[in-house]
Amino acid sequence: MIVSTERTISVTVNGVPRETTVPARRLLSDALRHDLQLTGTHVGCEHGVCGACTVLVDGTPVRSCLVLAVQVDGKAVTTVEGLARDDGRGGEILHPVQEAFRECHALQCGFCTPGFLMTMAAGLEARDRSTDITEDEVDEIVGGNLCRCTGYANIKKACRHAAGLMKEAAE
Amino acid sequence: MTTKLMGEPVRRREDLRLITGRGRYTDDIGHGAAAAAFVRSPYAHARILGIDVDAALDVEGVIAIYTYEDLVGPMAEPLPVLIPHPQLTAPRTGFPLARDVVQHVGEAVVMVVATDRYVAEDVCDRITVSYEELPVVVGVDAARAAAHAVHEDVPDNVAARHHQETGDVEAALAASARTLSFTQYIERSACMPMEGKGVHAVWNHDDSSLRVHTSTQASTSVRAAIAAKLQLSLEKVEVIAPDVGGGFGVKIVHPWPEELLVPMAAIALGQPVHWAEDRREHFISSAHEREQRQEITVGYDDEGRVTALDVRAWHDNGAYTPYGIIVPIVTATQLVGPYAVPVYRVRIDSVYTNTVIVTPYRGAGRPQGCYAMERTMDRIAQDLGLDRAEVRRRNLIQPDQFPYDHHLTFQDGRPVIYDSGNYEGLLDKLVALVGWDRAEERRAEAASRGKQLGIGMAMYVEGTGPGPYEGGHVQVLGSGKVLVSTGLTSQGQGHETAFAQIVAHELGVPIEDVEVTTGDTRRFGYAVGTFASRAAVMSGNAIALAARGVRAKALRIAADVLEADVDDLEIDEGLVQVKGTPGASIPLRTVAVLSNPLRYAFDEAARQATQFAGPGDDSKPPVAVGDAPGLEHVDYYSPIRSTFASGAHAAVVEIDPTTWEIDVVDYAVVHDCGNIINPMIVEGQVHGGVAQGVGGALYERMAYDGDGQLQNASFMDFLMPYASEVPDVVIDHQETPSPLNPLGLKGAGEAGVIPGTACIASAIEDAVGRRIAAMPISPTELYDLVRNPDAERVPAAPTGVPA
Numbered sequence: 001m002i003v004s005t006e007r008t009i010s011v012t013v014n015g016v017p018r019e020t021t022v023p024a025r026r027l028l029s030d031a032l033r034h035d036l037q038l039t040g041t042h043v044g045c046e047h048g049v050c051g052a053c054t055v056l057v058d059g060t061p062v063r064s065c066l067v068l069a070v071q072v073d074g075k076a077v078t079t080v081e082g083l084a085r086d087d088g089r090g091g092e093i094l095h096p097v098q099e100a101f102r103e104c105h106a107l108q109c110g111f112c113t114p115g116f117l118m119t120m121a122a123g124l125e126a127r128d129r130s131t132d133i134t135e136d137e138v139d140e141i142v143g144g145n146l147c148r149c150t151g152y153a154n155i156k157k158a159c160r161h162a163a164g165l166m167k168e169a170a171e
Numbered sequence: 172m173t174t175k176l177m178g179e180p181v182r183r184r185e186d187l188r189l190i191t192g193r194g195r196y197t198d199d200i201g202h203g204a205a206a207a208a209f210v211r212s213p214y215a216h217a218r219i220l221g222i223d224v225d226a227a228l229d230v231e232g233v234i235a236i237y238t239y240e241d242l243v244g245p246m247a248e249p250l251p252v253l254i255p256h257p258q259l260t261a262p263r264t265g266f267p268l269a270r271d272v273v274q275h276v277g278e279a280v281v282m283v284v285a286t287d288r289y290v291a292e293d294v295c296d297r298i299t300v301s302y303e304e305l306p307v308v309v310g311v312d313a314a315r316a317a318a319h320a321v322h323e324d325v326p327d328n329v330a331a332r333h334h335q336e337t338g339d340v341e342a343a344l345a346a347s348a349r350t351l352s353f354t355q356y357i358e359r360s361a362c363m364p365m366e367g368k369g370v371h372a373v374w375n376h377d378d379s380s381l382r383v384h385t386s387t388q389a390s391t392s393v394r395a396a397i398a399a400k401l402q403l404s405l406e407k408v409e410v411i412a413p414d415v416g417g418g419f420g421v422k423i424v425h426p427w428p429e430e431l432l433v434p435m436a437a438i439a440l441g442q443p444v445h446w447a448e449d450r451r452e453h454f455i456s457s458a459h460e461r462e463q464r465q466e467i468t469v470g471y472d473d474e475g476r477v478t479a480l481d482v483r484a485w486h487d488n489g490a491y492t493p494y495g496i497i498v499p500i501v502t503a504t505q506l507v508g509p510y511a512v513p514v515y516r517v518r519i520d521s522v523y524t525n526t527v528i529v530t531p532y533r534g535a536g537r538p539q540g541c542y543a544m545e546r547t548m549d550r551i552a553q554d555l556g557l558d559r560a561e562v563r564r565r566n567l568i569q570p571d572q573f574p575y576d577h578h579l580t581f582q583d584g585r586p587v588i589y590d591s592g593n594y595e596g597l598l599d600k601l602v603a604l605v606g607w608d609r610a611e612e613r614r615a616e617a618a619s620r621g622k623q624l625g626i627g628m629a630m631y632v633e634g635t636g637p638g639p640y641e642g643g644h645v646q647v648l649g650s651g652k653v654l655v656s657t658g659l660t661s662q663g664q665g666h667e668t669a670f671a672q673i674v675a676h677e678l679g680v681p682i683e684d685v686e687v688t689t690g691d692t693r694r695f696g697y698a699v700g701t702f703a704s705r706a707a708v709m710s711g712n713a714i715a716l717a718a719r720g721v722r723a724k725a726l727r728i729a730a731d732v733l734e735a736d737v738d739d740l741e742i743d744e745g746l747v748q749v750k751g752t753p754g755a756s757i758p759l760r761t762v763a764v765l766s767n768p769l770r771y772a773f774d775e776a777a778r779q780a781t782q783f784a785g786p787g788d789d790s791k792p793p794v795a796v797g798d799a800p801g802l803e804h805v806d807y808y809s810p811i812r813s814t815f816a817s818g819a820h821a822a823v824v825e826i827d828p829t830t831w832e833i834d835v836v837d838y839a840v841v842h843d844c845g846n847i848i849n850p851m852i853v854e855g856q857v858h859g860g861v862a863q864g865v866g867g868a869l870y871e872r873m874a875y876d877g878d879g880q881l882q883n884a885s886f887m888d889f890l891m892p893y894a895s896e897v898p899d900v901v902i903d904h905q906e907t908p909s910p911l912n913p914l915g916l917k918g919a920g921e922a923g924v925i926p927g928t929a930c931i932a933s934a935i936e937d938a939v940g941r942r943i944a945a946m947p948i949s950p951t952e953l954y955d956l957v958r959n960p961d962a963e964r965v966p967a968a969p970t971g972v973p974a
Binding site: 023025026030033034037038039040041042043044045046047049050052079080081083084092094098101102103105107108109110111112113114117139142143144145146147148149150151152153154155156 | 180182183185186187189190191192193194195196198199202287288289362363364365366414415416417419449450662663664665851852854855857858859860861862863885886887891893894895897899900923
């Protein structure tokens, strides 16, 4: 028997309060992409393995293909579209991880990139910015996402670079 | 002066949209379209007895259900054999939806269209297909034995017998001072781009036209295939490859059933239809590569110089041969690598199995060829007690031997003639880069830590940039913007950046003014596709020629205006000027305006080109005979044959004799892809290729059981490397330009993956002293090998000590 119960949820997405009605079974990844048309979040495996769909839920990285949309009712979700800040003049200020990815050639096809950016942004924001990042920290931050293009060398480089930018900004 | 752009690590122009979530991949397009989903065969080989859709028809939201019976005209015929070959004597392809027999798990049987994907899958769940199971063939050895046939009318399971030889190999072997023979296997992996395939089709009823977005490596050919199969006029079909989330070969195959069925449904239903492949579908219904059995016999002299090489191999092509025998041809012809092999014979049978089709995956047969040749070099070294680097050195083609004709026929139907190279230079650099001569010290140091250390190397030559052609269009607008387009597609290689560098350099304009479009048939209709490391070589040169055409025209027009000689003009930062005469100049954007004589002034810039704007030459027509309005040019590059890139890799592994974990601790790459447009991008390609090489050597395999069920069809179980599995890579460059094309380029896309399996096998063998005869190898398999008293022992050969 196919039962499709709908629920209306309130969720703050990239700082904007949104209300949407979704079937109870709708994955958060699909709700973001198809109901809210935030297609920057990508789906690579639907099993929570690759990390491409990673978003922040109340600041914590979450694989949006493993979460139902109804589970984020009342919470705040940040997607890659919300990572840069508004500069107040119609432009945007990129997050240091975005700057670093561009500077270090840490992306090729770009499909896994949003997941890496969200994971790395959360990881770097959670650490003590006054210290230099260690290789163990870099490995920890980039170690859970799959990329098929870059071989990770430049993603690790971008992680170090972003940590450096964040350290400078904190000084 | 314009900033130097060629050869510089210019930051990528694609990146801003991709890091801010503004990229547009196929699944990001077409909000609200109806969704397609497929019922796929759960059996590897079975006859379809019936399809019952009754229970599915009352699902709310179902729009249409299609089976083979609903296909008409060319759609009811088998899918095309894309690359016919005289030796492909028994080609077989499937139907867009299976007709009466399914040949592998995952073959599409029913297409459902519904209001959304969730509903479409509900509908699929309620469709019952009844099957009669048939005997299943899995693996090259079962295919060879032919106890059962995959295709009833191909009883020996042989699709093709590929055979090339350069002389009498049996006589040459008989005359050789020494010979040795061995057999080895290499297993299946797959491209596994992070984005699966996807198709979005919109039928415009008002003008009877079709627009298709598809995640493809060949949009122009998909367009032609759709037009042919759906019986549409070519000009009524547009195909666009938007941002594509990786390809690595799997997306060069076309038309995939879904690329025909989704547009078919969009036309029939009069509404947009969308399909996004999920990861399980990608595992069981896209393509794999690599599986071969290789039997090698080599003759050589007492100094280790090869005198004859005889290769007998069996290549598993899966259930069908839509891409012909390209992979075995590439194995056969690229196997000889950088070595002078006086007499060579290769015979590869391409055989059917009840598994997913085998079509090119980055390297496309080269990793297997490299594995055969490089392990042969290692075995000669072991037999003679020589250093492995030294044996290779003695067999290398020398720099003064170019062009070097192997007397073989390549995958483009053209001779394998190496255009240029310096293989000894590669080897010298590799030996220095990896510290080959310090291997024994390192082995002892590792042993003191309880680890078994080994070192291995492998060299390769890669035919890149095959034809037949690519084209480029360059147009300067009155705004100063420079539009560039080429028909081949991009999957993350940075073409927008590399091609913009070429145009900015050739034309003398700021790179910021250049906008590049790839893979959009609305912009450029003639193309072949992105494969075989050909984009930079083919489209790069075509675009350079097109830019040179624009430059010549701009100088001609500017010479008239400035009353100067063409030879005295230069273009710099978008300004055409008389050399050494400041002030005597005209902006390129003004030249663009003047290039198009106008009657109507639709904006300020256009006023300058209208008929009363200035004194004209009444004795000539406004557009000269043979000329055309507009500052634009189209040109094509069509090479006489492929250009041959080359490289050498070395790996150092440490093995833990308790867990038999294999850790690649160092990885060194020396490569030569001729002149480099953007070294940052080239290094990125190398890094990515090496990661796939390590994955293919140690982790990735398609675990089919005897029933043809893929046991690891998810990222949970198919082990692609994470960052923790990929070693740091050190890279050294050598640039030997190709004499064949104007920019001196050779391809760089695939190189990184080619020697991975060969050099890691060599390193593991060096570490444990046991013959590695099958790759990839897991810690468990290594443990079993080392514990097996019958396993072949490898005599210790000196490493780094010239004999």
